[in-house]
Amino acid sequence: MRKIEKIKKRYLEQVFGIEQLSNSTPWSYSSFLDCMRKDYKFYVCVEDEKVLGFFIASFSLLEGHLLNISVAPNMKRKGIGNDLLDKVEKISNQFGIKEIFLEVRESNNEAISFYKNYGFLEIGLRKNYYKLYDGREDALIFSKKLKNNSLSLKQIFYILGNILRFRIR
């Protein structure tokens, strides 16, 4: 049965393999290693120890940023991408995130259809955002607002901290 779980070191080679097949200018292995060590949300979709897809997101106080998402080429169009986005939303809600942002190459019609189908809206453009082997490409910015009203502990402490700082002054 396939499941989505936090990345483990033993899955990293497979994640890197998917990245190399999916991205014309793939992330380096050390970038993935960094995302394991630092405070990123790095999850894989796994079935019988085989990695079928992954995502990496970073969260600030109220905003989430989806940095990378890929599904193994031979496993596309089976709902795995949607399952990964469901997980992004679920953990975003747990962390009190109000809006998720992402960038996508303007030529990546597959991913653009995928995000639109999931309710992401195009909100802007970053000129020359992506480096290609032979030039640069613009990025479209997409976002999805989340409907959660909850606050994470981190957010509550942040607000309390600001109130106290204001009082002390």
Ligand SMILES: CC(C)(COP(=O)(O)OP(=O)(O)OC[C@H]1O[C@@H](n2cnc3c(N)ncnc32)[C@H](O)[C@@H]1OP(=O)(O)O)[C@@H](O)C(=O)NCCC(=O)NCCS
């Ligand atoms: C984008 C990607 C993650 C989608 O993963 P996936 O598992 O194939 O997506 P799903 O099966 O969950 O698709 C959900 C819906 O998205 C849309 N969609 C997905 N791929 C699509 C395509 N090639 N063309 C049109 N619509 C597509 C469809 O509406 C699809 O629903 P349907 O299959 O019932 O029609 C996958 O194609 C991928 O890994 N691409 C390469 C890496 C990449 O470009 N990542 C994004 C970087 S910004």
